[in-house]
Amino acid sequence: MSTDVPTGIKSGFVLCEVCGLLTRPANIHEPGHCPRCGGELEIRHQNAIQRTWALIIAAAICYIPANIMPVMITSTLTSVEGDTIISGAVLLYKYGSWHLALIVLIASVMIPLAKLAALAYLLITVQRGSIRDQRERTRLYRLVEFVGRWSMLDIFVVTFVVALIQLQPLMSVKPGLGSLFFASVVVLTMIAAETFDPRLIWDSSNCKEEQNG
């Protein structure tokens, strides 16, 4: 890579994230508002690293009760039984639809964990100023952004099972507290992905080049 890569931050240009207009504000550190759409201009997301850390730590804390507490509570004439996300997937497997069980496991258990791990990895490498695998890390970020919404799957499953299985007193299903924590994990990680700024991945290489050059 050449030593003098022209970036917006070095040349004093800001790209409006709302409308995509490139402007050169009088003061790059206080860029003000976009002349086209009036949106606030930011050279980088404000405090992106701290905010993203705060959000993924909160999500990681919610992840524990989300998996331990029942998301669905089934009452029949003789029993009351709670189902966690994992036991729900096991149940699907027993009904013979192992592919759906696999989808639920991936969407509800693996994706949130992988998202937390990926964002933590991106944050740590940015904080250490790593210049390795920048393209791959950008791709990882895009993947995290794209795949996050699928974790909502289990929340929708609970909603529609609860809506239909209301055959009191024979059988009824109630949502459990686990669903609230699980929904929190999904929302927090989605916001965390938006808060992170992928341009930070490339900033360290700009700095290193400046130091070397």
Next chain:
Amino acid sequence: MSSLIENIVACPGCDLLQSIPALPPGGKARCSRCGHMIAVSKPNSLERTLAITVAAAITLVVANTAPLMGISAVGRHVSTTILGGVLEMWSQGQEITALLVAFCAIIAPTAYIGLMLVILLAVRQSPAPAWVGKCMRMAELSQPWGMAEVMMLGILVALIKIGELATLVLGAGIFAVGALIILIAAMTVSFDRHEVWTRVRWAEEELQKMAASAELTDMGRIGP
């Protein structure tokens, strides 16, 4: 104060400054450093997207009013719509989760389709009023929270779970949701946001005239 440049872009993914080449119809330009898509040429985008959006709006109404599915068991029949699911969650004590489901399944898709309709109708005259910009912003904020396709998979999983217990009856709503997924995806693919922004009247009009008269004094400093 500011200077503005039309054909040069700072990549939203890595901040690299680069010029966008003239694209053939349907052509794409990716960032030379991080691979982020920086420009796509979409001929006839706004007309085509308007047609798809009108279809999506109609489908949205059906998807939200027609029953998705019902079950028959022990001589009783229960059916539900999307809103019915939300209300049941609410009345069973999970109000926050119910609100989130309502937001992702009803409010966000409705906001996205509604705003897109307004935007696409408003930009038929050029220059379009400045409030179109605000609508663009809200549409793009609501887009990632509309989760029709996730909901569809959720419905399928719920069907399998319930299928063990009772006889299922599919409603028209579930087919409308399926069609809605395809239409929303088609809207996103055919929509050229850049085209909209070039038609919108600027918040600061003097600067728009400056940009239009192509006073690109800083071009030389950046290079291709």
